Amino acid sequence: MLNPITPEIEAEFRRALPLKTFPELQDAYLQEPRGRYKAGDALLIAPSTTAEVAQVVKLADTHAIGIVPYGGGTGLVGGQIAENAPRHIILSMERMTAITQVFPQENVLIAQAGAILHNIHQSADAVDRLFPLSLASEGSARIGGCLATNAGGVNVLRYGNARDLCLGLEVVWPNGTIWNGLSRLRKDNTGYDLRHLMIGSEGTLGIITAASLRLFAKPARAGTALFVVEGPSAALNLMAMARDHMGEAISAFELIHRQGLDFIAETLPDIRLPFPEPPEWVVLIDVGLPKALDPADTLLQLFEDAQKLGLVHDGLIAQSEQQRAEFWSIREHIPEANRRIGSVSSHDISVPLGCIAEFIDRGRDVIRSIGDFRINCFGHLGDGNLHYNVFPMPGKSRADHQHQRDQIKSAVHDLTHKMGGSVSAEHGVGRLKVGDLERFSDPAKLQTMRAIKAAIDPKGIMNPGAVLRDIELRQTNLRKDLDAL
């Protein structure tokens, strides 16, 4: 059982660390932007060095105090908000923001965990390199949080998830020891890959304090197109064809449904929609090509070949950087339009690529069997990652459907699971999907996860209640004690 921070314990922390380490606790730390999670009281600690992080963790370990690692606070599944936890530590990385080293020849950048994603982009750009992790929240998300949650975004198709962009980590383990794993190596087969274990563990196994990141050569020439496709299945065939034309040069392949365009027209009239009549399905294709290839020509060639097979009906190829930005602006404003409409239930799911079309068909039937709704299904088609969001019909509000919310969520998640999919493609488990993880995960996977959690964090101080329930951790520990008797 975790203990609350008593005044005596707080005094001990304050004696151990400089005054600056204790900024004022603003409400923002206790409540996520959408207000869905709210923590009880906490002590905000913002160390300035890895050694200070280790000091905090050691003290917390001694007193069995919970620690919630805190990056930009942009997570969507409540991983950064410890509801129901006794008075605990919010360990903010906001004072560890340095980009400590850049190796342009090696394509490596080393940053502290608190570095803001956008600043990492700029540092890479300054040496004519690209750090491709790109998210809506990149202006406030911190790299430690991006790695702890294995963030995705729009460039996964070409460059992979956050885990694929990380060469090494520095970590403070729950016992306060520091692992210096800030490797710049491309290949290292010496022992278990603790880096990948930490990435995606959402702060439940330790604290990422710094990371060694992969940079890339900037593609010489970029191009963007909007192609009107028959449907998701044609879109997949188009993607396969685009790969035959361009190899790995496709950075994004995003599916957009008419519902999203209609929402933009309804709520964001300033965003220009380039089609006179919104088509049913559109894909946004972004390519970054070597200098010998002209993006507009290459995309036109793709269009013509795809048209011959009936995969595309119509299309627009950006002829300028301004047009590229306009096309992207449509895709990027869909989440905002969704917010303005107000969803009944949103889902961040993935299914095997070959099942996407069937999933969309069956999903429509499943939702229809519950009631009348508008569905905006869009997202990272190339990764099989759909944002599948269900909205009230015009004239109705989310409040009108409050009672159906859980039913919709379960129905979508059940269908996803049945089709071999994941109910958290890129947002993580946090506190929102702990129940889903238990319901849908392979039991042998869960059992192993619990064994690892109990081995690395036996007191359960790290991000208590996220990913795995505390109670199970306590059971695992008790079982171990029993076995040892």
Next chain:
Amino acid sequence: MLNPITPEIEAEFRRALPLKTFPELQDAYLQEPRGRYKAGDALLIAPSTTAEVAQVVKLADTHAIGIVPYGGGTGLVGGQIAENAPRHIILSMERMTAITQVFPQENVLIAQAGAILHNIHQSADAVDRLFPLSLASEGSARIGGCLATNAGGVNVLRYGNARDLCLGLEVVWPNGTIWNGLSRLRKDNTGYDLRHLMIGSEGTLGIITAASLRLFAKPARAGTALFVVEGPSAALNLMAMARDHMGEAISAFELIHRQGLDFIAETLPDIRLPFPEPPEWVVLIDVGLPKALDPADTLLQLFEDAQKLGLVHDGLIAQSEQQRAEFWSIREHIPEANRRIGSVSSHDISVPLGCIAEFIDRGRDVIRSIGDFRINCFGHLGDGNLHYNVFPMPGKSRADHQHQRDQIKSAVHDLTHKMGGSVSAEHGVGRLKVGDLERFSDPAKLQTMRAIKAAIDPKGIMNPGAVLRDIELRQTNLRKDLDAL
């Protein structure tokens, strides 16, 4: 402590499983091809299904019997040979060789762990796809072993190590439960990434029984060149320039030293060397380009641009598939030429890319301080992965330098470590480098590795003595028991 298989226990295994599950134990299972490791007596078990693997593991767990998972037996670090272990099980995957499913549209292939790498290549090829893991031993290496050791090879630069090519695993844990993680998903953030923990754990955490693998579109047009460079530093600048020209299209960027060419001339006179006078340093560049780019033209453009900056002096660009094969044949015969000369000490190391030139200079000095030797330093420059091999001078033999072998190995490994490198870039730890792992690993990393091993395999039955010493595992367990008292 592990128990030996007694006649009674063997009878129990034989009762539980069909007769075919017990092939005759050939010497090859007990001794690796080079004869450096030799196991004592063992019972060979070759299950035909995952359920049978689980049965074997459960029985082994009950009796605390060691299990050595066995793939193609091609490992170079003794991971497949349990020296000093009491009579144990060699669990061969040789009867689980099926390629069970291929999804060309999804670029996914699912295979049992015993599938031979070459056969996976052929299955991918049959649907016009590429599985890029490529090793000298691909004719006998099995995919389970390739994943357990996170194999590398010549295509890592473009496509990554074995771990980067795996979407999911099926695993039998040391308690006999089966984790069905054969995912076809590109994105799945539900819980700890057990896949990456298993990959590279060298059979010490469980048994990989099947894998879901990533396929790729075949590059439309391939090209190969041999460029003569000033030295390793110029080679790295050339690589950066090649990336600006071609993006990710460079599949291999291999460094070759004159010593390797001389060894080929000396021991393999049938291999044609295309330079009248062997140059000091050569790079072999292999590219796979989209159909709009001509490989020979693109490589010529690169050569001309590189020549302007003085990075390359001379070069050959393959004008036919036959010439491509000839160029590759040189690179591929270096290991065989090395074997024929007979190295005093061989090293599979990696260093940060920016340190390669300095490492080669300092390495030469270090070896010179020990004695007169010939050094053949070659390998996967793009990955910072050098095969750094030390040979006797002409007229001397490896036996003449037996007494200096450990000194050379230590000196090379010390230098590697000092420069932020890894003493096992792609071959793994096995039994050969257990001491190196202890000597060079971050203590907090080792501690966490031991905690994970103790949590997942508390009796230490999985590949005992590989990666981590048994004694430490016992200590960790005893410490846990003590804590629990």
